[in-house]
Amino acid sequence: MTSRSVLLEFAAKTLYWLMLAVSAWILLRGHNAPGGGFIAGLVAVAATALVAIVHGVDQARRRLPLRPLYLAVTGVLLALLSGMPGVWADAPFLTHQWWSVEFADTSLKLSTVILFDLGVYGAVWGAFASYLFALLDEGGAAA
Amino acid sequence: MSQDHDPAPASRRDWLWLALVPLGLFAGLIGAMLTVPLPWQMQLEWVPSLDTGLDWHVDALSAQFLVLITGIGTMVFIYASGYMAHDPAAGRFYAVLLMFMVAMIGAVSADHMLVLFVCWELTSLTSFFLVGFKHSDEQARASARQAMFITIGGGLALLAGLILLAQIAGSWSLQAVVASGPVLREDPRLPAALVLVFIGCFTKSAQFPFHFWLPNAMTAPTPASAYLHSATMVKLGIYLLARLDPAFNDLLLWEVSLIGVGTITAVWAAVLALRERDLKRILARSTVSALGTLVLLIGLPNDQAALAVIAFLFAHALYKAPLFFVAGNIDHATGTRSIDHLMGLRRQMPFTTVAAVIAGLSMAGLPLSFGYLAKDVVTAAKADTELLAVVSYGLLFVNAVAVAVAAVAAIRVFWGPATPAFEKVREVSWRMLLPPLLIAFIGLEFEFFPTLTDPLLPDAAQVIAPGADIGGLVAGHTFGTALTAAEVTLAVGLVLFLFWERLHRYVSGLARLDRYGPAAIFERLLKGIPRVAAWHTRALQHGDLPGYMRRTLMVLLLLALGGWLVGEPNWSSLWSVLWTSSEQAWALAGAAILIIAGAVAGPFLHDRLSLLMAIGLVGYGSAILFLFAGAPDVAFTQFMVETVLVVVAAAVLARYGEPSRYAEPRLFNAAVAIAAGIATFILLAHLFSLPAEPFLAEWYAANSLPEAHGRNVVNVILVDFRALDTFGEIAVVAFSALAAWPLLRKMRNRGAAK
Numbered sequence: 001m002t003s004r005s006v007l008l009e010f011a012a013k014t015l016y017w018l019m020l021a022v023s024a025w026i027l028l029r030g031h032n033a034p035g036g037g038f039i040a041g042l043v044a045v046a047a048t049a050l051v052a053i054v055h056g057v058d059q060a061r062r063r064l065p066l067r068p069l070y071l072a073v074t075g076v077l078l079a080l081l082s083g084m085p086g087v088w089a090d091a092p093f094l095t096h097q098w099w100s101v102e103f104a105d106t107s108l109k110l111s112t113v114i115l116f117d118l119g120v121y122g123a124v125w126g127a128f129a130s131y132l133f134a135l136l137d138e139g140g141a142a143a
Numbered sequence: 144m145s146q147d148h149d150p151a152p153a154s155r156r157d158w159l160w161l162a163l164v165p166l167g168l169f170a171g172l173i174g175a176m177l178t179v180p181l182p183w184q185m186q187l188e189w190v191p192s193l194d195t196g197l198d199w200h201v202d203a204l205s206a207q208f209l210v211l212i213t214g215i216g217t218m219v220f221i222y223a224s225g226y227m228a229h230d231p232a233a234g235r236f237y238a239v240l241l242m243f244m245v246a247m248i249g250a251v252s253a254d255h256m257l258v259l260f261v262c263w264e265l266t267s268l269t270s271f272f273l274v275g276f277k278h279s280d281e282q283a284r285a286s287a288r289q290a291m292f293i294t295i296g297g298g299l300a301l302l303a304g305l306i307l308l309a310q311i312a313g314s315w316s317l318q319a320v321v322a323s324g325p326v327l328r329e330d331p332r333l334p335a336a337l338v339l340v341f342i343g344c345f346t347k348s349a350q351f352p353f354h355f356w357l358p359n360a361m362t363a364p365t366p367a368s369a370y371l372h373s374a375t376m377v378k379l380g381i382y383l384l385a386r387l388d389p390a391f392n393d394l395l396l397w398e399v400s401l402i403g404v405g406t407i408t409a410v411w412a413a414v415l416a417l418r419e420r421d422l423k424r425i426l427a428r429s430t431v432s433a434l435g436t437l438v439l440l441i442g443l444p445n446d447q448a449a450l451a452v453i454a455f456l457f458a459h460a461l462y463k464a465p466l467f468f469v470a471g472n473i474d475h476a477t478g479t480r481s482i483d484h485l486m487g488l489r490r491q492m493p494f495t496t497v498a499a500v501i502a503g504l505s506m507a508g509l510p511l512s513f514g515y516l517a518k519d520v521v522t523a524a525k526a527d528t529e530l531l532a533v534v535s536y537g538l539l540f541v542n543a544v545a546v547a548v549a550a551v552a553a554i555r556v557f558w559g560p561a562t563p564a565f566e567k568v569r570e571v572s573w574r575m576l577l578p579p580l581l582i583a584f585i586g587l588e589f590e591f592f593p594t595l596t597d598p599l600l601p602d603a604a605q606v607i608a609p610g611a612d613i614g615g616l617v618a619g620h621t622f623g624t625a626l627t628a629a630e631v632t633l634a635v636g637l638v639l640f641l642f643w644e645r646l647h648r649y650v651s652g653l654a655r656l657d658r659y660g661p662a663a664i665f666e667r668l669l670k671g672i673p674r675v676a677a678w679h680t681r682a683l684q685h686g687d688l689p690g691y692m693r694r695t696l697m698v699l700l701l702l703a704l705g706g707w708l709v710g711e712p713n714w715s716s717l718w719s720v721l722w723t724s725s726e727q728a729w730a731l732a733g734a735a736i737l738i739i740a741g742a743v744a745g746p747f748l749h750d751r752l753s754l755l756m757a758i759g760l761v762g763y764g765s766a767i768l769f770l771f772a773g774a775p776d777v778a779f780t781q782f783m784v785e786t787v788l789v790v791v792a793a794a795v796l797a798r799y800g801e802p803s804r805y806a807e808p809r810l811f812n813a814a815v816a817i818a819a820g821i822a823t824f825i826l827l828a829h830l831f832s833l834p835a836e837p838f839l840a841e842w843y844a845a846n847s848l849p850e851a852h853g854r855n856v857v858n859v860i861l862v863d864f865r866a867l868d869t870f871g872e873i874a875v876v877a878f879s880a881l882a883a884w885p886l887l888r889k890m891r892n893r894g895a896a897k
Contacts, residue, residue: 030855030858030862031852031853031854031855031858031859031862032853032854032855033854033855034775034776034779034855034857035776035779035855035858036776036855036857036858036861036862037861037862038780038861039776039779039780039783042780042783042784042787043783045783045787046783046786046787046790049787049790049791049794050790052794053790053794068880069877069880069881069884072876072877072880072881073877073881075873075877076870076873076874076877079869079870079873080870083866083870093867094866094867094870096851096862096863096866098852109852111852113851113852113853113862113863116862116866116869116870117862119873120861120862120869120873123873123874123876123877124873124876126877126880127876127877127879127880128787128876128880130880130883130884131880131883131887132791134883134884134887134888135791135795135887136791136794136795136798
C-alpha cells in the first residue's frame with residue numbers, strides 16, 4: 001500500500017473482532033430472526049477483507065481459524081456431518097434432530113441445525129476469503 | 144498402460160493357466176446341463192427402488208450361447224497364451240478379455256432388460272479396448288473410436304427401445320415381453336420400440352448400413368477378433384432378435400426389416416469381401432455376410448428357419464473362429480496377412496494347413512462338414528417359403544462367395560509355388576495349433592454324429608419357434624432341392640475363386656464406394672462434430688463479458704415478447720403490491736431512484752472506480768427495495784454481498800492499474816438494457832394475471848415453528864426444509880473456490896512475469 005491511514009490501521013484489528021462477534025450473533029439468531037449462516041459468513045468475509053486491505057493478506061490469513069480453502073471444505077464436511085444423525089435415526093439424510101437440555105427452570109435447545117448453519121458459515125467465509133486472497137495477494141502462495 | 148513402460152516381467156509371464164477359468168465354466172455348464180433341466184432362473188436384489196433386480200433366465204438359447212462363450216473362450220485363452228507371449232501388455236489384454244467374457248455371459252443370461260443393456264454396453268466397451276489395443280497405432284485408435292461410436296450409440300437406441308417395450312408390456316422381464324407378444328401389437332408405440340431395438344441389434348451385429356465397423360475392428364489382436372468379432376459379441380444382436388422373434392415374427396414390420404436388412408447386408412458384404420486383400424478383413428467381411436444371413440433367417444416366418452438360425456450360428460462359430468486362428472498363425476509366422484504375398488505355406492505350416500482345410504470345408508458347406516449340415520437346413524428353410532426370388536438368388540451369391548472365401552483361406556495361401564521369402568518360416572507353437580484344430584475337428588465330428596447336437600440345438604430352436612414341431616438336424620436334413628442348391632452354390636463359388644483376381648480388380652475399381660459409402664458418410668459426420676463445436680464455441684463463448692450480457696438480455700427480450708403475445712397484463716394487481724401504504728410507496732420510490740441513478744450513470748462513466756460506485760448504488764437500492772418489500776433476509780444478504788463486492792473490487796482495481804480501453808457500443812448497450820428493464824416490468828404485470836398458488840407459502844409458514852422449531856421461515860427453509868439444496872450450494876461455493884484458486888494463481892504468475 002502506498003498511502004497509509006493510521007486511524008484505519010489502528011481501527012482495523014479491533015473492528016475485525018467486533019465484526020466477527022457480530023457475525024456470530026447473526027449466525028445464532030438466524031433461526032428466529034433475519035440472519036443465518038450465509039449472511040453471517042458474508043460479515044466474516046467483510047471483516048477478513050478489511051484486515052487484508054489494511055494490513056495485507058498475510059495478516060488476514062493468520063487471523064483465520066484455518067487456511068481459507070481448508071475452512072471452506074471443513075464447512076462443507078460439517079454440513080455433511082450434520083445430516084448423519086438423521087440417517088442414524090432412520091430418517092432421510094439431513095433430517096435435523098433436536099435435543100433439549102433441562103436446567104433449573106429453563107431448557108436449552110440443541111440441534112444439528114446449528115452444525116449445518118456453522119457449515120454454511122465456514123464454507124462461505126473460507127471460499128470467499130480464498131478468492132479475496134488470490135485477488136489481493138501479489139506474490140507467495142495464497143490458500 | 145503402465146506395463147508399456149515396464150515390459151520385462153510381464154513378457155515372461157505365462158498366462159496359459161488363465162484358460163482354466165473359461166474351461167472350468169465350460170465344464171460346470173456342461174455338468175449342470177446334464178443334471179439340472181433347463182430353464183434355470185435366479186433373482187437377486189439390486190436396485191429395488193427402481194424395480195431393477197439381477198434377474199437371470201437361462202433357457203436352451205442362452206445355454207447355446209454360453210457353450211460357445213465358454214467353449215470358444217477356452218480355446219481363445221489357450222491361443223492367446225501363444226499369440227501374446229511376447230507382448231508386454233498381455234496382462235491388460237487378458238484383463239479386458241476376462242471382463243468381456245463375464246459381460247457376455249451376463250448379456251445372454253439376463254432376464255431383466257436393464258441388466259441385459261448394462262452387459263450389452265460392457266461388451267461394447269471391452270470391444271473398444273481390444274480394437275484399440277495397439278493404441279500407439281493411429282489406425283487402431285480410429286477403428287476403436289468408430290466401433291465404439293457405432294456399437295455404444297446403437298446401444299443407447301436399444302436402451303430407449305427396451306424402456307418402451309417395458310412400458311408397453313408393463314414388465315422389465317424379457318420372458319414376460321415375449322410371452323405377452325400378441326397384446327403388445329395393439330400398442331401404437333410398438334413400431335417405435337421395435338425400430339429402436341433394431342438399431343441396437345443392427346449396430347451390434349454389423350448390419351447394413353452400420354456394417355463397416357467390423358472389418359475395421361480387425362486391428363484388434365487376432366484372439367480378440369476370433370472371439371468377439373466373429374464367434375460371440377457380434378452375435379448378441381442376433382441373440383436378442385432371436386429371443387424376441389416368437390413375439391413379433393408375423394408382424395409385417397418385423398419381417399420386412401429383418402429380411403430386407405439381412406439380405407442387403409449379406410449380399411453387400413459378400414461383394415465387399417471381393418475388394419479386400421487382407422486375410423483377416425476378408426474373413427471379417429464374410430462374417431458380416433453370415434450375420435446378414437442370420438438376420439434374414441430370423442425374419443423368415445416358418446418354423447424350420449428357427450433350426451436353421453441355431454444350426455448356422457453354431458456352425459459359423461465352429462468354422463470362423465479356426466479360420467481367424469489360421470489367419471493369426473500366418474500373420475504370426477510370416478508377418479503379413481496380405482493374400483498378394485502369401486502362397487505355398489503348406490510346406491512350412493502343415494498343421495495350420497490341416498486346420499484351415501477342415502474349417503474351410505465346413506465354411507464352403509462341402510459334404511463331410513458341420514457347415515454342410517447347417518447350410519442344408521438353411522437351404523431347406525428358404526425353399527420352404529414362397530419368398531421373393533431375388534432373396535434366394537442373393538443368397539446363392541452370398542453362399543458362393545463364402546465358398547470362394549473359404550477357398551482363399553484354405554487353398555490359395557497354402558498351395559502354389561514356394562516363395563523364397565517364406566523359406567525360413569516355421570510352424571507356430573502347439574498353443575496356437577490346438578485351438579483351430581480342435582474346434583475344426585469338433586465341427587467335423589458333428590457331421591458324422593449330428594445327433595450329438597440334438598440335446599441342445601433343437602431345444603434352442605424351440606425357444607425361437609415355440610409350439611413348432613422341430614426334429615433334430617438329421618430330420619431337417621432334406622435332400623432334393625437342398626442338394627441341387629448346394630451343388631450350384633459350390634460350382635458358382637469355385638468360379639468366383641478362379642476369377643478372384645479379375646473380380647477384385649473390377650470391384651476395387653469402384654472408387655465411389657470410398658467416397659459415398661456409409662463408412663465415408665460416418666467419417667464425414669464425425670469430422671463435422673468438432674467443426675460445429677468450434678463454430679458454436681467461437682460464436683457463444685467468446686470471452687467478452689459485455690457480449691454475454693447483451694445476448695442474455697436480448698434472449699430475455701425475446702421471451703418477454705412471447706409472454707406479451709400469449710398473456711394479459713394485470714396492472715392493478717401489480718399496482719396494489721407496490722402501493723400498500725404511502726410510507727411504503729415512498730420507500731420504494733426512494734430505492735428506485737437510487738437504482739435508476741446508478742444505472743443511468745453507468746454508460747457515462749469511464750473511470751472504473753466511479754463505475755464501481757454506480758454499480759454499488761444499484762445494489763444498495765435493490766437491498767432497500769427488498770427491505771420494504773417484506774424480505775429482510777434477502778435485503779440483509781444483498782447489503783453484505785454489495786459491501787464485500789464494492790470493497791474488494793475497489794481494492795483489487797487499484798492494484799491492477801488502468802483499464803485497457805476498447806470501444807464498447809455504449810449507446811446500443813444502454814438501449815438493450817433499458818428495453819430489457821421495461822420488458823421485465825411488463826412481464827411482472829403479466830405474472831400477476833396468473834393464478835397464485837399459496838399452498839407452499841402457507842405450508843412453510845404453518846410448519847416452520849412446530850416442525851423445525853424456528854420462527855424465521857426463510858432460514859428454516861434454507862437449513863431444514865430444503866437443506867439438501869443449501870448443502871449443494873455451499874458445496875458449489877467451496878468447489879468454485881478450489882477451481883478458481885489455481886486459475887487466479889496462474890494469472891498472477893503471468894502478471895508477475897511481465
